[in-house]
Amino acid sequence: MNESVASFWVEGGWWMYPIALLGCAMLPATLVAFVVGVTSKKASLLMPLAIGLLCVGLLPAVLGEAGFLQGMSAVEKAIAFANPVDQATIRAAARGEALTTLILGLWMSLAPTFGGSVLLGLALMRRAGAPSPESVRAPT
């Protein structure tokens, strides 16, 4: 198990570090956004928090896709100098390795995307239930 995790990490290359860092930072960020959003009395604060969490939450997946494309680009450049008989084998193995960053990115996007969606529902609920500025304004 540990060996497979280690080989998964090594196959991803340096792209795994920013993806994992961003993904790990997203977990406490999701929790903080929930605590701040739910405990805050300002109904208007929840909406930007939810939309921000949804947008930033997809970043690990985007980084993973970038890592995959960069990996495939490097492979295609290197494969030009390889023996034509071995090219198909190298391309297949490299494609499998390059997918590692995309897989990690998708896993890391899961928690903030779910949290952002739930927070969006809470934000809409609060915003719709809050009195409109016109009705709060003191009569002149």
Place this chain on the structure above:
Amino acid sequence: MDLHAPLSVMEWLPIASSAMGLLCAAAVVVLSLSPKTVRAALGLSGAVLGFGLSAVLLGAAGRFMGEREMFQAMAAVDPSQRDQLLAVGTAESAHPLSLGAIGGLPLVLLAVAAMVVLFPRVQAAARTGSAR
């Protein structure tokens, strides 16, 4: 897809996420029937959206994990068997994504529709003071 073949973990996860989303969606529909609970339905529609998006993300992750295993196996097999392995592997690795998309995308659409429909209703109910 062979329906009698046992499903893998990466096929069960999108199904589980979709099932949870369906439960929440049923609760949204039931809660939205009464003007007093329509506000709770609007809040719960966020969870439906979350489960729908999670099902699609889990399906995509499952597909790429399957493809990764397939390409690693392709590098090790006899070159004459590669085309067959590619065809079978591509078809099998697509199962989690198709399950996630079939379960998740309707949930996402339903959640967005619920948000669009229920938001003005909750606003109207808040003005009259009947929404919880």
